[in-house]
Amino acid sequence: MNTSILSVLILVILVGVNCGFRPRGSFHSDDGGWDPDNWMKWIRNSERRDRERGNRGNRGEQPGELDEDELAPELFIPTIEPLPSTSEPDVNFNIKVGGLNLGWDGIFSQHEGKWPNIFRRIFSGPPKPWWKGPNVCVTREERNETVPGIVTHHRVFANSYCDETETSYKCTTDVTVYGIKRSFVVTYECCHGFEKPAGASGCTKKLVLKNLVETARDLDSDEFLRAVDSVGLTDTLKVENLTLFVPTNEAIKAYLEKDSQKLLPGVILVDGTLAEMASDLRAVLEGHVVPGFLKSSNFTDENLISTVLPPVKLRTNLYDVPRRLTTINCAKVLSSDHQAINGVIHKVDRVLKPATDTVMDIVSKNPELSSLKTVLGSAGLVSTLKTPGQFTLFAPTNAAFAKLPPSAREKLMKGENCLKNVLKHHVLSNVICSGIMQGKIKTRNIMDDFVNITRDENGKVFVDGTAQVVATDIMGSNGVVHIIDAVIVPDSGIFGLTTINCAKVLSSDHQAINGVIHKVDRVLKPATDTVMDIVSKNPELSSLKTVLGSAGLVSTLKTPGQFTLFAPTNAAFAKLPPSAREKLMKGENCLKNVLKHHVLSNVICSGIMQGKIKTRNIMDDFVNITRDENGKVFVDGTAQVVATDIMGSNGVVHIIDAVIVPDSGLSVLDVLEKQGASQLKQLVESAGLAADLERLTNFTLFAPTDEAIQKLPRDVKENLQRDRSALRQLLRYHVVTPRLGCADLRGGQNVTTVDHTPEVPSTIQIGEYAAFPFGGAYTKTAQCAPIAKTDLSACNGVVHLLDQVMTPPKEDMFSFLQKDAQYSRLVQLITRAGLEDTLRRGQLTIFAPTNQALRYVDGDLLEDPEELKALIQRHVLPEVLCCAGIYKRSFFLRQQVETLGGSSLNLNRNRNGTPVVEDSYITSCDQSATNGVIHTIDRVLTKRSSGWLGKK
Known part of the structure; x- marks a missing residue:
């Protein structure tokens, strides 16, 4: 549907409500104004009438639905849209004004049992949801969520959303009318004393209950x-x-x-x-x-x-x-x-202790948190943590505050500097229990900044990589407290530091009659040598001097500037594998990348190296610097700084005990092993392609992860082990020239593999999908394989990690279907509809129903060539859509695609993440053909009727 038309329609309704559309009859008060309570009573009365009418066969009615002749003739107030008839979790946006549906469901769909006769023949009817079976009880709840105050607008808004579990089906409808918000919750679940057996319709198992x-x-x-x-x-x-x-x-x-x-x-x-x-x-x-x-x-x-x-x-x-x-x-x-x-x-799993204290009370009553209590008071956060809410507080102990540098601790206690940012970083706006802290998770604090929580392989939990959680789940009436062993200092709360030749300024601006005095923490040695001179004069850095010369970086480190050089010692170079050391000394391979990673474009003194900081080198790549709890400083987690702050005229030198080898200094095969694709490296070596990849330059490797390779069917893996030629062909299909970064990969683009020739094309189609405009999901694919990680630089190319192995397509879509027996009925119908040539050309997607799914199709329908052709075209898209491009429905809008016949299909994912087309599940995704992709579905896609805005 044209988005502009929909926008105008919604605007007309909202303006209409604002500009004087008023309900009449039983919905207005004595003074002529609208009475929301009367309207709510009308909704409840409609439910009562619905129950009194009883079951009306296959109409699929839901509580609150009225016949057209029962609608008030001049009714302009939204009514609650019937609940969804599918058994998947659902999110809808529906407004019904008079007899018109103005939501996505209302415009684009008809509800169960209301299809015109021509379409009703297609199915004998979808399976009845389990919650419409026997011994299922329905509860209805009304919640008044209006906040007292002055109504500042008079818009009308309604939305409904449903959720299904193994034991219940719940639909909630939120209605806001003239500033009054109410929620209606309808829950279907087994009546007390009954249970639903797996796969059963309804709750057929009667329980023998005890007290x-x-x-x-x-x-x-x-x-x-x-x-x-x-x-x-x-x-x-x-x-x-x-x-x-x-x-x-x-x-x-x-x-x-x-x-x-x-x-x-x-x-x-x-x-x-x-x-x-x-x-x-x-x-x-x-x-x-x-x-x-x-x-x-x-x-x-x-x-x-x-x-x-x-x-x-x-x-x-x-x-x-x-x-x-x-x-x-x-x-x-x-x-x-x-x-x-x-x-x-x-x-x-534990005893529930009474939680009557607020989060602030918990802090106040714990003597080990007295320092935190003080700084919370200085920051004015006490009242916040006493108010009702759902906070999570990561509470540093007194010992944690004692670890801070004296000047930083003093500023915190006095409430100076960026105190509030430091403390607010420890407070989350939702309750995060320790049980959910698994692997790596990311949440937001009350400043809406990200906080990273990690549980390591030993079960220890860390916040932002520095503070360990030492006590968990201390429940309060307004949230939960977790005690940590370090103060977390975010970028927004870094304490100020001034240095002179890397000496800390302890105090400043002491005025005298004839000048000013600043106190520093060390003697300032004359800095007349350049950074390169410092390296040349130190015999422990002779190996570094040699490789800097081979890499052509000597002149750079002699020019005026503000460099920081992390200088590996001779012993550090001796630790390298002999082959790597030899290449470095000779200036081979990616020598420059390795050495440039050790050079920063600004001066970083040791005094600022606290906790974890991140800066950039002269290649604009990140370098991570960490000071541990023992005061030791490490660069990129591997090289320890053993001597600091050797000042030069154009920068500073810190001596380190290991050579830092970034990914940009590794070969592609080394990057694979480092990034969790070691099985691919083994396959490359088994196929005899390792030397080829080492020699190849300026290329792109789409690399399946270890998990992706493990997901291959056993027979496929066994065949690849037996057939070396097939293995080589499969692996070479993942290699592309030239080097293409993520920004170079665009949706719809076909990139050529190293085996591509005009006579025998070999291409990979790039897909680009986004849950636009209200969702934040964004996915890129290569031949429908989701790209999990991009731009892993190696010395001779770039690596993009894939979540699945790409399979080179060998035939067109129709030929693919012909070779698979489960599609034999579909192939017959395609041929009868005259669409065989269509499915051999272009770039298409087909949702392919199996023989089992097609058994419901009415035989009479197949005798009408036009209806049969329309039915087949409804299963074909005029573009390639991968399963990775199907998202869970957003709060406001559905994801829709247009078919070859001009109708539209709704896409979604259920609670388990299974992709859904209309009411059909995709049971097999992303089967590649030379002209598109095939998805297997378990149910034929029904046609839609013409809506009041025209046929879709």
């Missing part, structure tokens, strides 16, 4: 029950309707053992002390109990749940990345929805 105590015992929760019994709560759990969060036996034991260790050896307990301990344990246990039936479908992110112990609340958090995880007060939910006669049990 909560017996159910907990069946779940191996003896320690929890023993603790419950000790404080007299057993009878309560047998009869009252409750939800329990039950820790494992190990968690209960660990908690009770830790609690008992608070008593000193030899102390005799008196009745009062015992009573206090019992009272504390009872309070802890009651903090695991929620009134009523609360299933996992009711969990929402950053939600607070009231327990039976006021004012204790439990915070639920739902994470999707890097893995799906639900937490309760940062405790992992191990299993959920264990049903009992009088409630529900969810098992968690």
Whole structure:
């Protein structure tokens, strides 16, 4: 659809509402104004009428849907669009004004059961979603989310989104009308006492339920029950309707053992002390109990749940990345929805301690965080961390502050410099529990800057690579605290430093009658030699002097400037492999790149080398400098600085104990091994191509990662091991000339491989996809293989890492389909429709239904040549679309493509990441042909009817 037309339509509606479109009839108040409460009542009454009408066959009606004759004739207020009929997670934007749909669904689609007769013949009907089966209960919830205040605009907005799990299907519709926002939540899930077997429609398994105590015992929760019994709560759990969060036996034991260790050896307990301990344990246990039936479908992110112990609340958090995880007060939910006669049990991995203190209270009460308390006060952040919210605070200990340089620590304590930026970098605006800290994750702080969290192979967690997390998941009423062993200093909070010939200025501007005095921390030695002179005069740097001469860099380091040279010693060169050392000494290979990596274009003194800093060399590549907790300084993590701040007239020299070899100084094969593509290197060597790649210059290698090669089918790998010629052909297909950086690769471009000839073309098509305009996803592909990492420079070329192995196409699309038996029915239909030649030319994409998928097609349809041709064309795109170019639907817009016949198809990904076309799943992606790509689908794509804006 033309975007400008849609924009005008939406603008007309918004302006119309602002300029006097008013509902009439039962929707206005006595004074003639619109009454939102009356409208909300109308919505609820429509649901009641819908239920009274009962099941109307295959109309696919949802709660809130009315017949056309029941709509108010002059109604201009948006109504809630029917819930999606697909069983995949869904996000829709729909506004219905009168009888017109103004959302993407309304303009481009019809809902289940409402297709014109000509299209209804195509299918016998899609499978009924499981949540329309027996013993499925529906709950409806209305939330008023309007913030009190003056309404500043009168626009109308509505959107709905649905989410499906194994046990529930939930749809939420948010409606904002004249400044009033309300949400309507409809949840389908198994009725209490029933369960859905895998693959079943509905909840057909009836459970034999017991009370909560017996159910907990069946779940191996003896320690929890023993603790419950000790404080007299057993009878309560047998009869009252409750939800329990039950820790494992190990968690209960660990908690009770830790609690008992608070008593000193030899102390005799008196009745009062015992009573206090019992009272504390009872309070802890009651903090695991929620009134009523609360299933996992009711969990929402950053939600607070009231327990039976006021004012204790439990915070639920739902994470999707890097893995799906639900937490309760940062405790992992191990299993959920264990049903009992009088409630529900969810098992968690730890005891939930009452969280009544704010994040600021937690800091204030911990003597090891007294320095943090002081600086938070100086920065004016105390009130922020006391207010309701969902904060994460990485809290440095007193020892962490003590590690800072004295001048920096003093500035922090006094509230000087960029104090607030330093402290705000430690505060996140959402709750991040330790359970989700796996591998490498990235989140944002309250300044909207990125914070990097890493868990290493030993299970240790680090923040921004420097601060280790030493205590986790200290829950507060408004967030969580993790204690760290170092203060994180972001770029926005670097403490000021002034140097004179790399000597730190300790204090400045001491005025005298006849001048000014500045105090420095060392004697300033005369700096008359150039950087090159310093190297030449030091016998420990004679090897460096030789290679600088071979590389032609001597004159550079003698000219005026402001260089920093990291100078490897003779011993550092001796550590290199003999072949590499020989090449360096002779000036062979990528000598200049290796040496230029050691030279910076600005002066970096040792005094500024704190924590982790990043700067650029004279090739404009990054160089990383790190000072560890012992004060040792390393360059790029390998070379230790052993002597610092040797000043020259044109810069400074720091002596290092190792030669730094960047990727730009390595051969392509060495880069492969370093970047996680060692299996490709082994294949290159097995095929006898290693020497060829070493000699080749100015080329591009598309390199599949180890994971990509492991994903190859076993028979393919075995064939490549047997057939060396096939292996060589496959590998050479991944080599392109000339050298092409990421910026040189453009969507739709065909790049030629080293085997390309006019007679036998060999090309790789580049794809470029973006979730535009509201999504941030961006993907480049090579022959539909996603490019995972770009621009890995080697001395003789550039490497781009791929997520899958590229397969050279051997035939056109139609020939490909002919050779695969699962498409035999499709091939017959293509031939009958006269589209064989079409599928042999151009650059196309076909969504190819299998024989199994085609069994639903009405035989009468195949007798009509025009309808058959239209049906086939609906499965073909006039361009190449890789699976990597199919994104999960954004909040506002759908991703759509136009077919060969002029109709449109909706693209999406479900919760598991499977690509979806309309309501068909793509079961096999990216099968290459010389003129495009084939995707296998499990269902034929139905036609669409003509909408009120014309046929799509």
